Amino acid sequence: MKVYHFDFRCYRRRFLQPLVTSHGMWHSREGIIIHLGDPRGSYGRGEIAPISWFGSETLKQALDFCCKLPREITEEVIFSIPDSLPACQFAFESALSGMGKWPVREDSFPLFPSSSPPDAESLTYTGLLPAGKAALNQWKTLWKRGYRTFKWKIGVDGTTKELEIFELLTRSLPPAAKLRLDANAGLSYEEAKFWLEICDHVQTNVEFIEQPLPVQKFSEMLELSANFKTAIALDESVATLTQLQDCFEKGWRGIFVIKPGIAGSPSRLRQFCQQHKIDAVFSSVFETSVGRQAALQLAAELSRSNRSVGFGMNNSLESAEHSLFKC
Ligand SMILES: O=C(O)CCC(=O)c1ccccc1C(=O)O
Numbered sequence: 001m002k003v004y005h006f007d008f009r010c011y012r013r014r015f016l017q018p019l020v021t022s023h024g025m026w027h028s029r030e031g032i033i034i035h036l037g038d039p040r041g042s043y044g045r046g047e048i049a050p051i052s053w054f055g056s057e058t059l060k061q062a063l064d065f066c067c068k069l070p071r072e073i074t075e076e077v078i079f080s081i082p083d084s085l086p087a088c089q090f091a092f093e094s095a096l097s098g099m100g101k102w103p104v105r106e107d108s109f110p111l112f113p114s115s116s117p118p119d120a121e122s123l124t125y126t127g128l129l130p131a132g133k134a135a136l137n138q139w140k141t142l143w144k145r146g147y148r149t150f151k152w153k154i155g156v157d158g159t160t161k162e163l164e165i166f167e168l169l170t171r172s173l174p175p176a177a178k179l180r181l182d183a184n185a186g187l188s189y190e191e192a193k194f195w196l197e198i199c200d201h202v203q204t205n206v207e208f209i210e211q212p213l214p215v216q217k218f219s220e221m222l223e224l225s226a227n228f229k230t231a232i233a234l235d236e237s238v239a240t241l242t243q244l245q246d247c248f249e250k251g252w253r254g255i256f257v258i259k260p261g262i263a264g265s266p267s268r269l270r271q272f273c274q275q276h277k278i279d280a281v282f283s284s285v286f287e288t289s290v291g292r293q294a295a296l297q298l299a300a301e302l303s304r305s306n307r308s309v310g311f312g313m314n315n316s317l318e319s320a321e322h323s324l325f326k327c
């Protein structure tokens with residue numbers, strides 16, 4: 001049985017602009033970078049980047065887990081991390097599968113790579129627009145950088161105001177553009193119907209509305225998905241693999257947003273996606289380059305060719321310096 005030396009560090013980095021969603025404002029990203037090393041000097045790294053308001057464990061739960069682990073661990077330990085710690089499952093498994101793929105270095109705990117590997121070329125990326133009317137200018141900048149699909153947060157302000165902006169936005173977007181609307185569970189049933197109705201009749205290609213209703217309103221979303229042309233993508237409802245399996249069993253055959261960073265075991269996620277051939281859209285959890293690389297690798301394997309991935313906001317993070325500290 002192989003034994004790995006385990007170590008970890010915390011990080012915290014501020015968003016250049018706070019992220020505004022229907023859940024409120026999000027100012028900084030905190031997480032844990034883990035390190036597994038073997039006696040030959042090979043090592044692998046992984047990232048624990050929880051979002052507890054979205055359905056993963058809290059950072060404190062993840063930290064407690066790391067603090068209680070011994071410094072020498074086996075694969076058995078990694079594959080028995082409980083489903084209640086999905087962000088930890090992702091980090092440890094991806095560190096294990098990345099073993100030996102990193103250059104051997106002297107120091108046992110290297111900092112973030114000075115140059116991160118290029119993002120997977122086989123993928124296309126969705127650009128994340130800021131909430132509110134800032135989106136009206138921002139899409140042009142993203143368009144110039146090559147983005148053709150945009151994601152805009154709704155359910156943040158009043159429906160009337162958002163519909164006004166939506167109208168301006170859809171009138172200015174070129175015909176080749178696609179738009180995703182992310183309500184982050186912030187709409188009422190009536191508002192969701194209203195948005196779907198409008199999207200069904202607008203010129204712009206609205207690819208889908210993401211998580212219009214709260215997680216408990218599964219049957220309503222199932223019904224809405226049957227009654228409108230505009231597709232619905234579940235996101236908060238399928239934050240973890242356990243939830244994803246549950247929604248699939250309950251009959252969801254629409255789009256599933258998958259955030260590998262909090263979904264849980266990547267090997268079980270891969271198996272589920274391949275077995276059921278689900279329509280998956282992969283998305284970031286605003287992780288650092290460590291988690292991003294592992295998540296994009298899964299996305300490249302499992303995305304359908306017509307679905308761009310939601311990893312568009314990397315440059316809104318203060319990315320140059322994110323120090324690691326003992327926690
Ligand atoms: O990185 C991206 O472009 C999209 C990621 C995104 O929107 C998101 C990131 C973290 C938490 C929740 C969400 C969401 O989709 O609601």
Ligand SMILES: [Mg+2]
Pocket residue numbers: 182184210211235236257
């Ligand atoms: Mg979402």
